[in-house]
Amino acid sequence: MADLQFAATVNGRKVSRAAKPHQRLLDFIRDDLNLTGNKEGCGAGECGTCSVFVDGVLMKSCLMPVAKAQGASIETVEALAKTGELSVLQKAFHKAGASQCGYCIPGMVMAATAAIRINPFAGREEIKERLGGNICRCTGYQKIFDAVEMARDVLNGRLPATALAEVDAEAGDYIGKNVRRIDAPSKVSGALKYAGDMTMPGMLHVQVLRSPHPHARIVSIDVSEAEAMPGVEAIITSADVPGEDGFGVYVNDQPVMARGKVRYVGEAVAAVAAEDPLTAKRALEKIKVVYEPLPAVFDPDEAMRSGAPVLHDYAPDNITKHIPIRVGDLAKGFAESDLVIEENYSTQPIEHAYLEPEAGLAYLDHDGVVTILAPDQNVTHHRHMLARILARPISKIRLIMSPVGGGFGGKEDMIYQGMLALLAMKTRRPVRLVFTREESIVASAKRHPSRTTLRMGFARDGRIRAYEMTMICDGGAYGLSTEGVVRKAAILAAGPYVVPNLKIDTYGIYTNNTPSGAFRSFGALQSEFATESHLDIAAERLGLDPFEIRRINAMRDGAISHTKQKLGSVSLLRTLDALEEASGWEKGAPVSRGGGRSDLGRDDIRPSCALGARFAAAEKQEAAE
């Protein structure tokens, strides 16, 4: 492979050095120049974390072969605050509170800079359109658009520069007060280092071999040919685990790498540490794994039937957890009801899609402490588990939580930290693993898909008399957070409503699907989706306003929850009032729909998306001239 001599101007400085012919501009900027402000969120041009200027035009550097930028002038996010002072746009992002996890922000700031350079008077719709190639998963975009509008007006003179001055932190309690966001400047400038941005001298690169089978016995793994490759430093499999192999949140059913059999497509089977990522990747191709495919089960209802393939010996019925709740006399409740509604609800698996794919860096420190830097949402628990898995005293294990580029629950599971620790111990060198977006989607946990049967009885005046729910959650191949998710789904299923007679059963089930895990709301979304939908159906059938049926059933201060917890205060009524007012809700039973409703199409309600704001702006300008 002949290197090419690459010469360009990067952030005002001449650069001339050898580059690989297949390198992308993004690799060159991040790996060779160590300019890590711009990120790789997807590698496929979808997310915009890699947006840089090439000869003044914003481009996605993950889609650009480096050779294309030969001779060009390139500006990365580091160019914006080159003197150390944040640019107007960066200050506005800080002021507006537009950065949350921060991972999309360098690319977002670049896209905003491009938009305002092209049209210093761009309206909000045009700004949205021009930022369309950049994804943010945290903010919901509104604060980002606020920031761009603020910066635009400072730059075009409509607002004084003092508009960007930092607000003084307010004294007193934090709640309801303006608090300085101390990590925002490093996020808007791109200076903040996420795990995938960090390097150490002598660092090795890790790649993971993953299972192509949903359920198969591992007959043999032969790493000899891969291990013999130049540049390959170490290969690990489950045989390298010195201690008690198994992690999880409630049940330690998941080995660091597949042990004896694989249970889902994408499960880690072996990991390679090599001098560069490409060598590690090529080594994966040389690992010979012989699988004996086993019958697999992908439907939780089928998995519960007798004779279904069994995933884990300890759970011959494939039940990870069953949570039952019983209150009152269900039969009596239904007998007293004037209206009984039964419906089935289902929800799908959902990927967290944090902009930062999983990444971690591990090394042995001078005292032999295994140190792991990772965007890990549960470092203390993982440290305890690793002590057992690695058979080391806990004082010899250290986890450092690197900035989390979005988590939403998806980074609570220890799906790669064990491999990093083992490779650092085996090679005695720093090792780094950075997931691709595809790997993140294949290997990380999803929101539990669910199937719910819900039957509710109501009195004519709207009061709930009886509530019966069965929910089956597909937990996938390993337990992870499933027990907690189905417990919370059960506890919160009937919502903040007074229910005298109630029967709830939630189940987490093993299948050969991708494991399900923690995700914002942790099970409550699935069960409350069913309950709240049911209340809307009941409101329509009983001729009640949907807010009213909720007020009629609302728990009040001092209520006892369905699981016998005394609630000192219940804010539901205040929440409903605020929601009703803010939404401009058209009162009455929810029987009118579509364009006839008075609460749709208002100025403060977001319209459906359209394109062409820049044409409208141009036409307006032409008309004015």
Place this chain on the structure above:
Amino acid sequence: MLTCEEYITPGSLNEAFAAMARHSGRYRIVAGATDTLPWARDGRAGDVNVPILIDISKIPELRALSVDDKRARIGAATPIQHFLDDPSLARALPCMPRCAVWFADDQIRAQATIGGNIVNASPAADATPCLLAHEATVELASARGQRILPLRDFVTGPNKTALAGDELLTGFECDALHGYGGSFEKVGHRRSLVISLVCLAVLVKLDAAGRRFEDVRLSIAGIGPLPLRLAEVEKSLRGGPLSAERLEQAADMPVALVASRTRQDYRRDVVRGFMLRGLINAARRAGADPDALAPELEAAYG
């Protein structure tokens, strides 16, 4: 990931042909490369080693543009963004700016080329219906010489074209339609970076009073294996008034053409709505008399 041994950037067509001959069977042509890099990833082609990448985007003939009263000549390596930013192109190809604004995003459009979009021959390619409506011809060149083909004969099936192994798509020639109103209607799963489920290119020329269609050109993609020109519908509208009755009749005509592999009912609904919206938008931009357009249709679809 995509790996290669050599990345060649020829400065002329002859250099490109020489490189193709030298590395016969071992190369892949890239222009913008915005389709090639995502293609070589897990879930699609996976890790791909292409020994030689030949990047034709810097060849001057492929970047040349010229427009006169009748025809436009567009180099194949013209970035899609040019159709938005170059006023002379926008006037000559009035539906292309609307097509371009829906195409990927501002950043990818600066790199992705018109030739790449056409030569990949996706059944949902956005630029193909626009160029079909402009009666485009393609220029194919090789060391053996040049040939010209109508675009409708060039795209032969999903991801299939009439391009020979040693040929390059170097450019297009098409009608310059000054004075026409253009529209491009597209729907996908989101606004940016999305492949069309259906897209429709509309070009309309009206009489001096802005009340009758002098010319109508319609082309649709995403509803079957190939983009289609809707000649029958065009004929039914040409010379007629902008009446609600005419528009609604025309809108019903292509509904039966939906032959996609999935979501046919949805696409039928979309086709009808797009026909009305596209014709109304294009007519308005062609200077339609505001009184000539049926107000109820304009309110619903405009």
